[in-house]
Amino acid sequence: MSIVSPSTPSARSSASGPSSAPRLERRSGGMSNKPSILTTGILLIGAAYCLFPVLWVVIASTKSSSELFSTFTLAPSVHLFENIGDLFAYRDGLFLRWGWNTVLYAVGGAAVSTFVSAAAGYGLAKYDFRGKQLFFSAILAGVLLPAVILAIPQYLLFAKIGLTDTYWAVFLPSILSPYGIYLSRIYAGAAVPTEMIEAARTDGAGDVRIFWQFGIPMMLPGLVTIFLFQFVGIWNNYMLPYIMLGDDGLFPITVGLSTLLNQGSSQPAMYTTVITGSLVAILPLIALFFVLQRYWQVDLAAGATKG
């Protein structure tokens, strides 16, 4: 709200009309008012729009491959467990291996990336040093660059140091997340009071200790957000592992499933197996969201008042 405050009261009321006063009142009186039908309706349509594909995946994964294209789209069938059996039996359980790889890339990458983002963001928010603005601008520019277009240059660099086709090839590029650093800087600026750092310093605490004992706990909700962003990003990443990896034992689920889909025109794509694989692959994401959701809500609320 602070951004709005420079405008004079008269200009405000003339701009937004008489209705603005009661609205402000309502807001200060808590959000206990009834939601409007229109808003709810729009949100419901949005939710249906987002959930329909998921519903499709769930239903389609219960169909046998001959039913997939011959029965009504929304009519479920009874072959779910057969399909899951086929999926895990494919090439002696290679899907499990892909799942494990994906977990490694996503958990490891997101955890390390969150820590790096936290440290970098905290540093940018709370310290003054030469070139700080330059650093931050560079990171902002990084936010604007889609990770996809970096995949080929990264591949060529990794090939030079002989790291392509290894776990590192997917893990290392995932660590640095400009968006994570950016979020973390904003969050550290808002959530960690400079006075507190000064007080801790007066009491003789070192910078590292202040970061660990005060900075990180205070930034935790923001860090959960960064972790989730990175986790989902790495989990769904296709281009980077696709380019980096040649050994199909290192593939994550995304790249692995695509090999089932693209077997050439002379082979039928293994649609049911791929669909079932996609369903199994989103389950951990859904679980993660349920577990970490409360942090995210806290964070959104916090962000709303700080803006």
Add this chain to the structure above:
Amino acid sequence: MSVNPQFPALRTSRRRFLGLGGAAIGAAAAGGLLAGCGNDSSGESGPVELTFWAWAPEIEKLVEIWNQQNPDITVTVSRQDAGDAAATKLLTAIKAGKGAPDLMQAEYQAIPSMVANDALADISEHLNSETPGHFNDGVWNSVTLGSDAVYAIPQDTGPLQFYYREDVFSDLGIDAPVTWEEYAEAARTIHEADPSMYLGTFSSKDPGLFAGLAQQAGASWWGIDGEAWSVQIDDDATRKVAEFWGGLVEEGVISNQPMYTPEWNAALNDGTQVGWVSAVWAPGVLAGNAADTQGKWKMATIPQWDAASPATGNWGGSSTAVTSQSAHPEAAVKFAEWLNTSADGVAGLVEHSAVYPADTEHASTALDAPPAFFDNQPDFYEITEKNAEAVQSFTFGPNVNVTYSLFNDEFSSASEARSQQAFVDALGAMQDGTVDDLTKQGFSVK
């Protein structure tokens, strides 16, 4: 390993890669090439380990047999996305100078561009002298590119044939069409009998099939003319094909929807798609996408332009190539020869990967029974063998991917417009675009 003067691509092969060109890349690749030759001669201890990028179904099972029989040469399969995706990935690894496998499943149309990018090793010096005799001349030509070098060993081919729903045909009292004229008649009869039914579709997403149809009509889109490439996409033969299909689409008696979509699968299942001009591997696709229609299909020789001199084209098919980064080309060739020319290998390709082997020596032994989906047609492979002999020669150029994507763009709008003239115009655009691209890449074009 000397540069072959007959293959014009090599002169300019270092010029460009995906528009990111640079001399260093070519040099790195050539370095790998030389290193590859040097290393192999030095006697090494321990088993040689080879990596193999492939997508043929269950090829792992064959490799397992090889590994058991040959403990000194261990092959590891790494399954990749088929076709162009794998080729692009290989070229990226070649450009990086590292990361390419030893062996690579390569489609015939991808070989020229791989050779132009120094991605494949010339394996002629390691080759068993009997190997070339295992293949038809046309097939062998597509791995030598008409030169003295050998860039791959053929694995499978895909002669075009015609598949149709026999039950629907006999209900309507029509026979399998022998000529394209009869095909058009049959398409009209079927669509008139039931407007939801089509004898076939013109798929603007399958340039490989269209190239095969042009091949049948006598076209060869690229050619090597001394030190230069020639391009004949907009020629009489291909124009005849485009006019034929454009006419049927304009008339509305065949569908204009692409193949390999969920809608197309549904049409195969519910019997509204009653015919398919496809290749020898079609039974696998039908079995996977429309299993319930088993027993209702029959296969026939593809309709002819001139019934007196039967001809057909190819759709699909691939070879096993040794990459220029392989440190063990000799061992790699041994494996590729076993896979594609030995009795065990060919039998395994048929049994596990369900491909139509390019090898002519062991093929008929391996193909003793029809594909399971066509058990109602015991002479399936006898007909196929005859068809395979009628495959016309066809030369691919170093920018097939460009031509194919031009096909997708131009024919998408042409078939959307349902206009015969647009089909013919699309060929002109493909011709010009292909020539422009070759020129831009630094090839000389005649």
